[in-house]
Amino acid sequence: MTANCNSCRGKERQACTSCPGGQAQRQAEPASASDRRTFLKTTMAAAAAGWLAACDEATREAFFQKHFRELSATEKRDVFARLEREYNKQFKKKVSVGGEPAMDGVEFGYALDLSRCVGCRRCVYACVKENNQSRDPQIQWIRVLEMEKDKGVDLSEANPYYDAEKVPREGHFYMPVQCQQCRRPQCVAVCPVGATWKEPDGIVVVDYNWCIGCRYCMAACPYGARRFNWGEPSIPADEVNPDTHYLGNRPRYKGVVEKCTFCIQRTRKGRYPACVEICPVGARKFGNLLDPASEVRQVIEHKRVFLLKEEINTQPKFYYFYGV
Amino acid sequence: MLFYRFFLGSLRQITRGSPWYFAWVGFLLLCILVGALGYIDQLKGGLIETNMRDQVSWGFYIGNFTFLVGVAAAAVVLVIPAYIYQWAPIKEIVIIGELLAVSAIIMCLGFVSVDIGRPDRFWHLLPIVGHMNFPSSLLAWDVLVLNCYGALNFVIVTHIVYRLYTRRNYSKRFATPLILFSIPLAVSIHTVTAFVYNGLPGRPFWNSAILAPRFLASAFCSGPAIILILLQLLRRYTQLEIKKEAIWKIAELMAYAMFINLFLLGAEVFREYYSGTHHLLHTKYLYMGAHGSHVLVPYAWLSVACSVIAFFLFLIPKTRKNVVTLNVGAVLIYAGVYIEKGVALVIPGFTPSTLGEIYEYSPSRTELQIAAGVFGLGFLAFTLMTKVAVPIMRGTFHIDSGKAAATTAKTAKTVEAHE
Numbered sequence: 001m002t003a004n005c006n007s008c009r010g011k012e013r014q015a016c017t018s019c020p021g022g023q024a025q026r027q028a029e030p031a032s033a034s035d036r037r038t039f040l041k042t043t044m045a046a047a048a049a050g051w052l053a054a055c056d057e058a059t060r061e062a063f064f065q066k067h068f069r070e071l072s073a074t075e076k077r078d079v080f081a082r083l084e085r086e087y088n089k090q091f092k093k094k095v096s097v098g099g100e101p102a103m104d105g106v107e108f109g110y111a112l113d114l115s116r117c118v119g120c121r122r123c124v125y126a127c128v129k130e131n132n133q134s135r136d137p138q139i140q141w142i143r144v145l146e147m148e149k150d151k152g153v154d155l156s157e158a159n160p161y162y163d164a165e166k167v168p169r170e171g172h173f174y175m176p177v178q179c180q181q182c183r184r185p186q187c188v189a190v191c192p193v194g195a196t197w198k199e200p201d202g203i204v205v206v207d208y209n210w211c212i213g214c215r216y217c218m219a220a221c222p223y224g225a226r227r228f229n230w231g232e233p234s235i236p237a238d239e240v241n242p243d244t245h246y247l248g249n250r251p252r253y254k255g256v257v258e259k260c261t262f263c264i265q266r267t268r269k270g271r272y273p274a275c276v277e278i279c280p281v282g283a284r285k286f287g288n289l290l291d292p293a294s295e296v297r298q299v300i301e302h303k304r305v306f307l308l309k310e311e312i313n314t315q316p317k318f319y320y321f322y323g324v
Numbered sequence: 325m326l327f328y329r330f331f332l333g334s335l336r337q338i339t340r341g342s343p344w345y346f347a348w349v350g351f352l353l354l355c356i357l358v359g360a361l362g363y364i365d366q367l368k369g370g371l372i373e374t375n376m377r378d379q380v381s382w383g384f385y386i387g388n389f390t391f392l393v394g395v396a397a398a399a400v401v402l403v404i405p406a407y408i409y410q411w412a413p414i415k416e417i418v419i420i421g422e423l424l425a426v427s428a429i430i431m432c433l434g435f436v437s438v439d440i441g442r443p444d445r446f447w448h449l450l451p452i453v454g455h456m457n458f459p460s461s462l463l464a465w466d467v468l469v470l471n472c473y474g475a476l477n478f479v480i481v482t483h484i485v486y487r488l489y490t491r492r493n494y495s496k497r498f499a500t501p502l503i504l505f506s507i508p509l510a511v512s513i514h515t516v517t518a519f520v521y522n523g524l525p526g527r528p529f530w531n532s533a534i535l536a537p538r539f540l541a542s543a544f545c546s547g548p549a550i551i552l553i554l555l556q557l558l559r560r561y562t563q564l565e566i567k568k569e570a571i572w573k574i575a576e577l578m579a580y581a582m583f584i585n586l587f588l589l590g591a592e593v594f595r596e597y598y599s600g601t602h603h604l605l606h607t608k609y610l611y612m613g614a615h616g617s618h619v620l621v622p623y624a625w626l627s628v629a630c631s632v633i634a635f636f637l638f639l640i641p642k643t644r645k646n647v648v649t650l651n652v653g654a655v656l657i658y659a660g661v662y663i664e665k666g667v668a669l670v671i672p673g674f675t676p677s678t679l680g681e682i683y684e685y686s687p688s689r690t691e692l693q694i695a696a697g698v699f700g701l702g703f704l705a706f707t708l709m710t711k712v713a714v715p716i717m718r719g720t721f722h723i724d725s726g727k728a729a730a731t732t733a734k735t736a737k738t739v740e741a742h743e
Contacts (some may be wrong), residue, residue: 065442066399067448067455070455077351088447114343133521137372140642144680145679145680154680155602155678155680156602156605156676156680157680158679158680158681186524186525186526189460189461190460190461190462190463190523190524191457191461192449192456192457192461192463192467193445193447193448193449193455193456193465194455194456194457195455195458199442209525210445210448210455211442211445212440212441212442212443212446212448212449213371213440213441213442213445214436214439214440214441214463215381215382215439216461216463218378218381219381219382219521219524219527219673219674220524220526220527221526221676221678222526223526223678223679224378224379224677224679224681226378227378228371228378228381228441229370229441230370230371230372230374230376230377231369231370231371231372232369232370253442254370254441255370255371255440255441255442256441256442257441258407275333300656308528312525312526313525314526315523317640
């Protein structure tokens, strides 16, 4: 049965979220103390009153934490501090949680050169490291699709499970897909609790402490950009990126949705996203759409760009183009 | 005080019964236990215990939820002839339909609850204390209308049953507006649930204007199908009097609903196959399989076969009025719509995924366990409520029945004391 697995074709049975083998492996693991705590947390929610009196301060604060956009500046500071304490304890190292707001006069945009991309997947792995994506179960925000040259961009014939050691393959081209940071994001419209929204700089973010895990946004997203924490996410402590943002790469919880944030923790400090930095062929361009001199505006001006599934009218800020 | 006596009397009703009754309740409790054990696993491990994944992010739970929303509207099929047209044979049994609606809503809410990743944060959904994304999110609408519809039916049916218990007619001033309001609300729970899917431009399999009409048509088949079977079971085991005319009329209405359902399905299939765009892949995956994956194919055809056969059984007056073929038809409709509005609606919507990937989903053991638990809960609610309502409908359990017993006991005691 594992060999039929659609996600890993049986190659990574333990790490793969789609494999029954992977699942069995996790089931066999003894429940850790934090597992038990989460379990308690969820079952007792119904009889909240009695339980809340009994549990510790941090859990109570987390339970009653307000919607991020309703927090005052002081409350935000308290929340960040609490999360830092939690992460420090969990990973036994210093993790900082920031909340840099959007800069004025900035709207981020992305451009990706399909004629350069060779499908090496380095962007995928750089993104996993930078953004603290769970290693087991495995979560990756970027999906690179292998397509046949004579079919053009035809998603029904796309293959995400090609062997990255053998790229570029004869007769094929590669198309990385990640959150398109839509101007009209369907995911935001459908969220029943407003746990995901578009920031002033155009980045669509998720409050991992507000998401209830209903996954309606995943049904709504036309780009398959959202990931769900089906199991307890895990990252080896020495691989945790300690420089985090509340709305971005801070470690996530079981049962919530996550996605690409254009590396909000970097880009709001004037740095490039990790995927742009790592790309060995320079296929990825990033910048401020409101600045006529920016790289991404140059691409829009001098190349011809297209949008993925433009007919849906989600109006992505992620432009594909053929540079050569 | 009087209501307290009604409450105590009801408790007495549900704690007494034949061995068959206790066996049935025991079976349902067992289902709930199995479900609870599954749910504990799911809480511990996360939704990874299910077979849902990023590609197919909704599965068996949401499929069952969608089907049961349809069942909940069943009441309307009885409410309209009973209260609007005052048709006596159905008016006598309309309470059963309303109880079924309440139970179905319990199961709907159960299936939604077990599907969410963070049940501890359920309060985020509440208006005022939480942050309900209303009116933008159709799911927020759905939560609202489902709870309203469930509560409304519960209030109506409690009022009517309690009035019957006190040997009075239901209050026209109180109940009639509520009953009238429950009719558009029943339509709205379907429409809103259909819009939850229908409003997503990125999912062509659902993004079709006739999805809401299809929901309504199939609901008016599946709900009554269950009612038909329940009514006959009640007639056999509780001596509740149910007129044949009532059953035949329900069956006739189901035949029309099934015709519309099949017609709309045909219209959908025609458009998909004749235009043959990329969107056809979803329909193809359902009926023919795609890229070597065809888990759903036998179920899809089974559903079509059940629906078509049942349609003819209910259309022909002779088979509609024959007890055997009538029940066969009801079971076929139930099965047909259960598949159509459950897995055959949800899964092909996700397969292939938005990026063209085919992940073959079928429910895990945990999902089946939890589903059994939720069904157990709903059926238990229905059983207990019916156990109280039926003797009241038959007139054997009423305000004086307790008093009479008490008086007899008292007299007996006085007599004893005298001796």
